[in-house]
Amino acid sequence: MSTRIAFLKGHGTENDFVIVPDPDNAVDLPATAVAALCDRRAGIGGDGLLHVVRSAAHSEAQAMAAEAEWFMDYRNADGSIAEMCGNGVRVFARYLQRAGHVEAGDLAVATRGGVKRVHIAKADARGAAEVTVSMGRATLPEEQATVTVGERNWPSLNVNMGNPHAVAFVDDLAHAGDLYTPPPVTPATVYPDGVNVEFVVDRGPRHVAMRVHERGSGETRSCGTGACAVAVAAARRDGADPAVTGTPVTYTVDLPGGTLTITEHPDGAIDMTGAAVIVAEGEITSEWLETISV
Numbered sequence: 001m002s003t004r005i006a007f008l009k010g011h012g013t014e015n016d017f018v019i020v021p022d023p024d025n026a027v028d029l030p031a032t033a034v035a036a037l038c039d040r041r042a043g044i045g046g047d048g049l050l051h052v053v054r055s056a057a058h059s060e061a062q063a064m065a066a067e068a069e070w071f072m073d074y075r076n077a078d079g080s081i082a083e084m085c086g087n088g089v090r091v092f093a094r095y096l097q098r099a100g101h102v103e104a105g106d107l108a109v110a111t112r113g114g115v116k117r118v119h120i121a122k123a124d125a126r127g128a129a130e131v132t133v134s135m136g137r138a139t140l141p142e143e144q145a146t147v148t149v150g151e152r153n154w155p156s157l158n159v160n161m162g163n164p165h166a167v168a169f170v171d172d173l174a175h176a177g178d179l180y181t182p183p184p185v186t187p188a189t190v191y192p193d194g195v196n197v198e199f200v201v202d203r204g205p206r207h208v209a210m211r212v213h214e215r216g217s218g219e220t221r222s223c224g225t226g227a228c229a230v231a232v233a234a235a236r237r238d239g240a241d242p243a244v245t246g247t248p249v250t251y252t253v254d255l256p257g258g259t260l261t262i263t264e265h266p267d268g269a270i271d272m273t274g275a276a277v278i279v280a281e282g283e284i285t286s287e288w289l290e291t292i293s294v
């Protein structure tokens, strides 16, 4: 019997995702299938995959079902599972709104990093919507690591946004090199589950630019949790920690794929705002599906 699976394609500041709507959690998505779908030449192509499931239908989300009807089962491009994806939540929310599951305005989304509160502004004529996500608080583990590219190395700040980040301030984003392979982060024991690595330069007051190498996906054109980690690192470096000053601090973070606005509040809560766009929708063909089945 032939099976066809609906998909959409979307992006948030050019961090792009294959979206698989599956309310009843009926689609088997082993890592091999996710990696094949995210393949840019032989598949649909994406930095990751957003599996859209009702929380009540997923064992990892049932406990959140009363608070958040929908669960973002996020996967990296290599098929690995990640705790959280900031750009993914924005695109996920925009998908729910476009599909008529929710109205523009406020909603809650269940993620492996807990329930995230989201505000969707009305979409513009081209279908892009500004979406704000309450990302929760960053934690700053004490153990620090060094990031190396070629002959250069930098101390990094260990910032956890639900997922792990190493933030390095550099003189020039070109010093990050081609980022075709993960930059060594040592000692490796600091990040036993791997790490997302951000390279950051200053652009002006409370304004930075970054590149990122994402765990499980390679260099991407944007990373929401990475931008939050960078804003937190910059605020600590600039003596603008809101918990100390009692004043919210906002950083503009430029990425290759666009700009994100990150605000950290005195209680540590972090808001991230940026665009979310649905680009295409279609059907995965059964004959191709058969070639990628485990």
Ligand SMILES: N[C@@H](CCC[C@H](N)C(=O)O)C(=O)O
Pocket (backbone or CB within 6 Å): 015, 048, 076, 081, 082, 083, 084, 085, 086, 087, 088, 163, 164, 196, 214, 215, 216, 217, 220, 222, 223, 224, 225, 226
């Ligand atoms: N692009 C995402 C982060 C996705 C997960 C990351 N690669 C990891 O493994 O932690 C974002 O926008 O936050």
